Amino acid sequence: xxxxxxxxxxxxxxxxxxxxxxxxxxxxWLFLSSFKTNREITANTWGLPTSFSFDNYIAAWETAxxxxxxxxxxxxxxxxxxxxxxxxxxxSFAISRMKFKRSNKAxxxxxxxxxxxxxxxxxxxxxRLIQGIxxxxxxxxxxxxxxxxxxxxxxxxxxxxxxxAFMLSIPNELEEAGIIDGLGASGLFFRVIVPISLPALVTVxxxxxxxxxxxxxxxxxxxxxxxxxxxxxxxxxFNDGYRTNFASLSAAVIISIVPVLAIYVFLQRQIIEGMxxxxxxx
Amino acid sequence: xxxxxxxxxxxxxxxxxxxxxxxxxxVYPVIVSxxxxxxxxxxxxxxxxxxxxxxxxxxxxxxxxxxxVNNFYFMAFSLIxxxxxVFLISIIISxxxxxxxxxxxxxxVPVVISTATVAILFGVLYNYDSGMINQFIRLVAxxxxxxxxLSDPKLAMLSILIANAWQNIGFFIVLCLAAILNIPxxxxxxxKIDGVNGWQETWAITLPLxxxxxxVMLLLTVSGTMKVLDIxxxxxxxxxxxxxxxxxxxxLKVGFRSMELGYGSAIGVAMFMIILVLTGLLQRITKREEVxx
Numbered sequence: 001x002x003x004x005x006x007x008x009x010x011x012x013x014x015x016x017x018x019x020x021x022x023x024x025x026x027x028x029w030l031f032l033s034s035f036k037t038n039r040e041i042t043a044n045t046w047g048l049p050t051s052f053s054f055d056n057y058i059a060a061w062e063t064a065x066x067x068x069x070x071x072x073x074x075x076x077x078x079x080x081x082x083x084x085x086x087x088x089x090x091x092s093f094a095i096s097r098m099k100f101k102r103s104n105k106a107x108x109x110x111x112x113x114x115x116x117x118x119x120x121x122x123x124x125x126x127x128r129l130i131q132g133i134x135x136x137x138x139x140x141x142x143x144x145x146x147x148x149x150x151x152x153x154x155x156x157x158x159x160x161x162x163x164x165a166f167m168l169s170i171p172n173e174l175e176e177a178g179i180i181d182g183l184g185a186s187g188l189f190f191r192v193i194v195p196i197s198l199p200a201l202v203t204v205x206x207x208x209x210x211x212x213x214x215x216x217x218x219x220x221x222x223x224x225x226x227x228x229x230x231x232x233x234x235x236x237x238f239n240d241g242y243r244t245n246f247a248s249l250s251a252a253v254i255i256s257i258v259p260v261l262a263i264y265v266f267l268q269r270q271i272i273e274g275m276x277x278x279x280x281x282x
Numbered sequence: 283x284x285x286x287x288x289x290x291x292x293x294x295x296x297x298x299x300x301x302x303x304x305x306x307x308x309v310y311p312v313i314v315s316x317x318x319x320x321x322x323x324x325x326x327x328x329x330x331x332x333x334x335x336x337x338x339x340x341x342x343x344x345x346x347x348x349x350x351v352n353n354f355y356f357m358a359f360s361l362i363x364x365x366x367x368v369f370l371i372s373i374i375i376s377x378x379x380x381x382x383x384x385x386x387x388x389x390x391v392p393v394v395i396s397t398a399t400v401a402i403l404f405g406v407l408y409n410y411d412s413g414m415i416n417q418f419i420r421l422v423a424x425x426x427x428x429x430x431x432l433s434d435p436k437l438a439m440l441s442i443l444i445a446n447a448w449q450n451i452g453f454f455i456v457l458c459l460a461a462i463l464n465i466p467x468x469x470x471x472x473x474k475i476d477g478v479n480g481w482q483e484t485w486a487i488t489l490p491l492x493x494x495x496x497x498v499m500l501l502l503t504v505s506g507t508m509k510v511l512d513i514x515x516x517x518x519x520x521x522x523x524x525x526x527x528x529x530x531x532x533x534l535k536v537g538f539r540s541m542e543l544g545y546g547s548a549i550g551v552a553m554f555m556i557i558l559v560l561t562g563l564l565q566r567i568t569k570r571e572e573v574x575x
Contacts, residue, residue: 012374013381019371020388023448026407027391029414033406042412046421087299094296098287107297114308118557120509120530121550124537125311125318128325153307156300175287185292214396216512221538232398236516239402246406253406256399264394268387271394276457279498 027257034250041246056251060238064252068227069234070259076144076219076230077212080151084208085201087152088159093189096167097175108164114157119218126150127221146222147230151215155208162207162277166200167193206267206274213260231256318547325543336548346549349520349527350556352439356528357507359443364451365499371451372458373484386459389452397449401516404445408432435525438518442526446513450506454499461495462488497568501561508557529553 033041034056035049044050061067091111095104119126130150133140140146170193178192194201216232223229229237235256242249264271319336321329340346375385392400407414408431416428431441465488473487511530514520520527520535529549537546 009378012378016371016374016378016381016385020385023452024388024391026403026414026448030403030406038412045412045414045417087303090296091300094293098289098293098296100288100290100293103293107301111300111304114304116558117308117312117554118505118509120511121554121557122308122311122315123530123534124543124546124550125314126307127538128543129307129311129314149303150307153303156304160300179286183286185286185289185296188286189296210394214398216396216398217515217534232396235396235402236398239405239516243405246409246412249402249406253399253403257395260394260396261391264391268390272386272390272456275393275453276460279457279502 030250031254033246034254036247038245038247041250056247057255060248060251060255063242063248064238065226065229065234066231066252066255069229069231070256072144072228073213073231076147076151077209079144080148080155080212081205081208083148083152084155084159085205088156088163088204089194089197089201090189091156092160092163092167093193096164097170097188097193098185108160111157111160114154115161119154123217123221126218130222141222142224142228144223144228147215147219150218150222151208151212155211159204159208162204163197163200166197170196202270203274203277206271207277210271210275315547315550318544319551321544322542323544324541326541329544332544336545337552339545340548340552345524345527345532346529346552348524349529349532352526352528353508353510355439356443356446356510357504360447360450360503360507361500363443364447364454365496365503367447368451368454368458368499369489372455372462373488375455375459376462376488377480386456389455391452392449393452393456395449397512398516400445400449401513404441404448405432405517408441432518433522435522438522438526442514442517445517446510449513454502457499458492458495461492465491493568497564500564500568504560504564505557508560509553529556 032049035052035054036044036056040049091107094100095107098104130146131139131141135145140149174196175188175192178188183191214232215230216236219230219233220236223233235252238252239249242252318329320331320333322332322335323329371389375382378385395403408416410416410428410430413431415431419427419429429437432438469487469491470483473483478486509530510528511534514526514528514531515534518526520531530553533546533549533553536542536549
């Protein structure tokens with residue numbers, strides 16, 4: 001019976017392999033196109049490029065500022081993720097482990113409200129707000145901090161939701177031992193609860209990292225200076241300017257995809273787990 | 283004993299940063315967007331209170347209606363095409379014994395690419411002269427079958443939907459696959475003893491038992507398609523002739539191009555209400571049944 005089943009599996013593999021090829025072929029095609037000239041893309045669509053020259057990559061790198069955009073994205077993304085993680089972990093600890101029953105419940109439910117309202121409905125008031133805020137006499141508008149604070153805020157509900165659930169499941173004995181050792185609340189947090197919660201923290205870090213790294217609309221609304229743009233916004237600007245220059249465009253897209261795919265190859269299990277952890281966020 | 287955990291100063295210090303950010307960048311904008319909705323305002327001169335005129339205007343606004351229809355088209359396509367495809371592929375992946383991880387990782391690749399990049403990628407693929415799609419059509423069919431995918435009002439929406447499906451299906455497959463693989467082995471084995479064959483098993487056992495994940499997928503699809511923005515904005519920005527206009531692209535145009543901040547906020551409020559009603563209805567219908575193994 002097993003032998004029969006195994007024999008019956010070839011068509012399933014055929015189907016799945018066919019699906020994977022159709023799904024990923026556009027990326028292969030784009031990769032090959034990125035080494036061709038514009039004329040070659042049209043005339044020799046399917047073949048290998050006649051020579052593997054990096055001219056398109058050099059042109060894309062120089063005109064599209066991709067290096068600068070990627071640095072900006074990395075800075076904004078990491079700062080927002082670290083801030084989110086710190087604040088969400090502190091709040092989750094307070095409302096899951098500390099003994100303020102009524103306030104805990106109220107704070108938790110208040111934060112969960114954020115899962116209902118999509119930030120997409122709030123672009124106009126958010127934009128006005130960012131334009132109006134000044135910190136120490138400097139406007140917040142057109143700075144990386146505008147993005148960092150807003151990304152952090154909108155990542156908080158889902159992050160608290162996940163970390164809270166995890167912290168709630170930690171057995172009391174561990175923190176009792178800590179208290180006997182003379183730890184205060186913040187000592188318990190940093191020395192006992194955070195180390196135990198590491199798996200949940202990694203998961204939400206990845207979830208937020210990918211979300212912030214790919215965020216486009218807010219960055220387009222808040223940032224006007226060319227030198228401060230993040231990668232998705234920079235790519236979109238490049239796209240508008242080079243709509244007909246497919247060779248450069250292909251190279252630019254490949255440059256922006258490669259680091260992501262490289263990280264994905266090494267961390268696929270964690271990334272898949274982290275990203276799907278957010279699916280409760282209906 | 284638990285004195286440490288009753289320290290009010292630490293407690294307040296730990297929740298204040300979150301609540302402060304939340305109050306400024308979330309609660310305030312929510313309140314203000316309702317408030318703006320009752321005013322006519324260009325952002326420069328004084329606001330003028332006009333009651334519910336912005337909301338009644340929505341009813342008569344043909345562009346808004348068109349945008350709403352397009353959002354529903356988006357949703358219908360995702361429900362009718364994407365979700366069955368997701369089930370089909372997940373079930374087949376769950377049935378194969380080898381290379382399961384390979385398939386799972388491969389289908390997830392488009393998910394990690396940013397939507398902005400996906401939109402640009404498909405802009406290249408859809409190009410009339412040298413895009414991959416038309417070149418493929420020319421390879422297997424007469425030249426006349428090549429199309430202006432993104433500038434033909436009849437095709438633009440479909441082209442965006444395909445790009446969107448390309449990016450999103452992998453995410454749902456991974457969710458669905460996890461649910462299928464979570465079904466206890468005993469149930470499947472018991473059914474085999476009862477003489478259930480492969481496809482009967484899928485219909486009678488797998489599908490009913492993964493209902494909760496179907497619910498999650500429906501919820502994500504409904505809210506995701508009602509607020510869809512990035513991919514539409516970069517690929518067509520609502521054009522040609524507003525054939526791909528959706529609520530959020532229209533909201534941004536009204537708010538930032540025509541500088542009608544009051545009306546734009548009203549569109550945002552309407553969008554939020556529609557999502558709330560639809561997801562509420564969905565929750566009613568499915569009643570969130572818990573599956574008992």
